[in-house]
Amino acid sequence: MSLLRVEHVVYYFQDGVKQRYILKDISCVFERGTFYTILGASGSGKTTLLSLISALDTPTSGKIYYEEKNLMELGLENYRRNHVGIVFQQYNLIPYMTPFENILVAMGITDNKLPMSKQEVAYNLLDYIGITKDKAKRTINKLSGGEQQRVAIARALSTNVDVILADEPTGNLNEEMTEEIVEIFKNLAHKHNKCVIVVTHSNTIAKKSDIIYRLNDGYINQE
Amino acid sequence: MIFLTRAFLSVIRNFRKSCIFFFLVLILASVISTTIFINQAVTDTWLHLQRNLPPIATVKLDIEAWERFNDETGMIHDINLRTDLIHKIAALPYVKEFDYFSSGIFYNPHLIPYKDSAVNKNTSLDVAFLEKFWLVQGVQNPNLLDIQEERIELVYGRTFTVTEMNHLSMVILISETVAHLNYLTIGSTVQLRNIVFDNMDGENRIFAEESYTMEVIGIFRPVSGEKNGENLQVLENRIYAPNHFVELAQIFQNEQQQNLNESGDMMNIQGANLSLENRFVLYDSQQFLPFKVAVEEKIPPQFRVVDIENAFVDVYSALMTMDGMTNIILWVTVGISILFLSLLITLFLRDRRREIGIYFTLGEKKHRITIQICAEVIIIAILAIITALFVGFFISSILSEHILRSNILVEQSIHSFHELPFYGLSFHGSVIFMFLGVGVGTILLASIIPVMYVLGLNPKKIMM
Ligand SMILES: Nc1ncnc2c1ncn2[C@@H]1O[C@H](COP(=O)(O)OP(=O)(O)OP(=O)(O)O)[C@@H](O)[C@H]1O
Ligand SMILES: [Mg+2]
Numbered sequence: 034m035s036l037l038r039v040e041h042v043v044y045y046f047q048d049g050v051k052q053r054y055i056l057k058d059i060s061c062v063f064e065r066g067t068f069y070t071i072l073g074a075s076g077s078g079k080t081t082l083l084s085l086i087s088a089l090d091t092p093t094s095g096k097i098y099y100e101e102k103n104l105m106e107l108g109l110e111n112y113r114r115n116h117v118g119i120v121f122q123q124y125n126l127i128p129y130m131t132p133f134e135n136i137l138v139a140m141g142i143t144d145n146k147l148p149m150s151k152q153e154v155a156y157n158l159l160d161y162i163g164i165t166k167d168k169a170k171r172t173i174n175k176l177s178g179g180e181q182q183r184v185a186i187a188r189a190l191s192t193n194v195d196v197i198l199a200d201e202p203t204g205n206l207n208e209e210m211t212e213e214i215v216e217i218f219k220n221l222a223h224k225h226n227k228c229v230i231v232v233t234h235s236n237t238i239a240k241k242s243d244i245i246y247r248l249n250d251g252y253i254n255q256e
Numbered sequence: 257m258i259f260l261t262r263a264f265l266s267v268i269r270n271f272r273k274s275c276i277f278f279f280l281v282l283i284l285a286s287v288i289s290t291t292i293f294i295n296q297a298v299t300d301t302w303l304h305l306q307r308n309l310p311p312i313a314t315v316k317l318d319i320e321a322w323e324r325f326n327d328e329t330g331m332i333h334d335i336n337l338r339t340d341l342i343h344k345i346a347a348l349p350y351v352k353e354f355d356y357f358s359s360g361i362f363y364n365p366h367l368i369p370y371k372d373s374a375v376n377k378n379t380s381l382d383v384a385f386l387e388k389f390w391l392v393q394g395v396q397n398p399n400l401l402d403i404q405e406e407r408i409e410l411v412y413g414r415t416f417t418v419t420e421m422n423h424l425s426m427v428i429l430i431s432e433t434v435a436h437l438n439y440l441t442i443g444s445t446v447q448l449r450n451i452v453f454d455n456m457d458g459e460n461r462i463f464a465e466e467s468y469t470m471e472v473i474g475i476f477r478p479v480s481g482e483k484n485g486e487n488l489q490v491l492e493n494r495i496y497a498p499n500h501f502v503e504l505a506q507i508f509q510n511e512q513q514q515n516l517n518e519s520g521d522m523m524n525i526q527g528a529n530l531s532l533e534n535r536f537v538l539y540d541s542q543q544f545l546p547f548k549v550a551v552e553e554k555i556p557p558q559f560r561v562v563d564i565e566n567a568f569v570d571v572y573s574a575l576m577t578m579d580g581m582t583n584i585i586l587w588v589t590v591g592i593s594i595l596f597l598s599l600l601i602t603l604f605l606r607d608r609r610r611e612i613g614i615y616f617t618l619g620e621k622k623h624r625i626t627i628q629i630c631a632e633v634i635i636i637a638i639l640a641i642i643t644a645l646f647v648g649f650f651i652s653s654i655l656s657e658h659i660l661r662s663n664i665l666v667e668q669s670i671h672s673f674h675e676l677p678f679y680g681l682s683f684h685g686s687v688i689f690m691f692l693g694v695g696v697g698t699i700l701l702a703s704i705i706p707v708m709y710v711l712g713l714n715p716k717k718i719m720m
Binding site: 151 | 257258259261262265266269270610611613614615616617618619620621622715716719720
């Protein structure tokens with residue numbers, strides 16, 4: 034039984050009378066404890082695929098299973114709330130709140146049980162990804178890009194989900210930062226048994242991952 | 257963090273936007289509360305007027321309507337209400353008591369009338385001649401409405417019996433003063449002469465006459481209120497008798513007038529000096545309006561129902577004009593508010609669409625997002641609305657006084673009351689409740705479009 038299974042997924046945009054196929058036939062599986070990267074040229078459909086796996090969109094045809102349950106049956110909202118955490122290139126944090134509050138927001142939404150009190154979890158997580166208590170109390174717009182992305186990762190982890198999805202999480206960061214963030218992802222997979230899926234066009238990041246999927250012309254291949 | 261905490265944080269942290277929204281709501285809600293307060297004051301004034309009005313109505317001839325009706329139909333219509341109609345009106349559930357009156361003028365040169373010195377000083381009429389004529393008031397209600405309404409009180413003897421009312425009886429009530437002046441008491445008799453004059457030559461020649469011997473069965477005294485003046489004089493010199501008697505005398509008058517006219521004189525239609533007045537005592541003065549509506553369906557168009565002080569209808573229309581005006585302002589403001597606030601809230605939420613995308617991404621339930629948005633709007637709006645309650649009270653207390661002063665119509669028609677009924681601005685529960693209801697309702701309606709905008713957002717487009 035695989036954690037996440039993508040089965041013959043097709044996705045196209047309706048372009049006038051023509052259909053523009055982005056994903057032609059995608060099948061792949063994802064397991065716990067593994068760090069995946071999805072590699073592909075710009076415009077190859079990486080973000081599109083991630084939006085399907087994160088249930089922010091639905092495939093034209095084909096199915097996606099989480100623990101062998103079809104996402105449509107599981108409920109897209111329910112799936113997002115309790116089973117995946119998503120990290121975006123644009124960080125996407127609530128700007129007028131502190132990192133601490135941003136994490137509490139996510140924990141207030143999930144139905145998942147947490148090992149400790151919410152406050153403790155939040156501080157532990159921020160500490161784990163390297164945000165000091167002092168910085169945890171500033172509002173988001175007073176943090177650097179790297180710091181914001183760490184908060185976004187902490188938020189994705191805070192709801193105690195199995196799957197962490199990230200779309201170009203280091204796209205706006207310098208090399209040093211990128212390496213640190215990639216290290217965090219690797220640890221999450223290996224030490225915390227998460228299923229980490231990172232979309233990127235960077236070969237250096239891909240090399241650090243356990244399994245690389247390459248997207249090309251609407252098809253996917255494992256390298 | 258529960259979603260209501262999010263709402264609270266958003267209001268506090270987006271302080272500038274919260275302030276803009278607060279002041280916009282404050283301005284609009286102040287207009288609304290002002291109109292509601294004025295509207296309530298109008299209603300209160302109206303209720304107050306109604307309560308203070310004696311619950312007595314009468315059906316009167318409206319001369320203008322009568323002339324118009326005559327012109328339209330080409331015939332002369334009755335100027336008196338028929339007695340069968342009076343009985344029909346009396347059968348309405350609003351009517352507690354009723355009476356109708358006929359009156360006749362009778363001649364008695366020996367009876368000494370009461371004279372009020374102040375009244376008689378400045379009159380140019382031939383008083384000595386007129387003093388020999390007595391106004392006899394015919395009544396139908398054995399218990400005399402004038403006694404029930406405390407215009408007069410019975411001091412000796414009794415009022416009429418039902419039998420006396422239904423059969424021709426020569427019985428009268430006179431005032432205590434007239435009784436004293438003429439050494440009359442219960443059981444005394446008074447001669448009343450029913451005379452038809454032939455005044456062809458400018459002289460008063462007797463054409464025909466009948467004389468009746470009337471027995472005094474009761475003596476009354478005017479009740480305080482009209483201590484002196486013309487009204488008191490009229491009341492003191494009034495003689496009460498059953499309608500039946502007065503009508504009989506009237507028939508004689510009419511017959512003899514007819515004879516007089518046949519013998520070559522100018523026809524004098526106005527000579528019919530029988531005037532049927534009527535009066536209906538209602539259970540409650542607040543029933544006047546439904547009573548008026550019900551009666552005016554039953555009676556010919558030349559008649560109108562008026563209250564006994566004849567103040568009701570004028571004040572009513574003046575107040576209703578104000579009521580209508582404030583209502584229009586109220587609902588126009590509510591409409592504008594819904595439009596403006598919808599737009600403003602939507603614009604503010606557009607700036608926050610990334611935040612809303614985050615909630616969607618995190619799998620937040622749609623109804624909780626909706627509640628959060630409504631809560632944010634309501635938190636600020638409630639503060640503004642409560643402030644507006646006081647602002648509106650202040651403005652309306654200035655305005656309503658001003659409106660009242662400049663509203664000549666109201667002042668004129670209220671003239672018949674002893675004092676201006678207060679335009680009491682009231683700060684009581686129902687007004688506050690009404691205002692809060694309208695205010696919160698408006699805010700909620702204004703939230704519909706923003707909420708629909710938010711729920712229609714596509715998180716994928718915003719976030720990725
Ligand atoms: N709404 C749309 N209508 C039509 N075509 C679209 C729409 N959105 C995206 N596309 C196209 O779909 C293709 C895949 O887009 P996607 O964002 O998945 O690519 P990507 O691999 O994430 O690229 P990048 O590396 O630049 O982020 C692109 O060619 C894009 O132009
Ligand atoms: Mg992309």
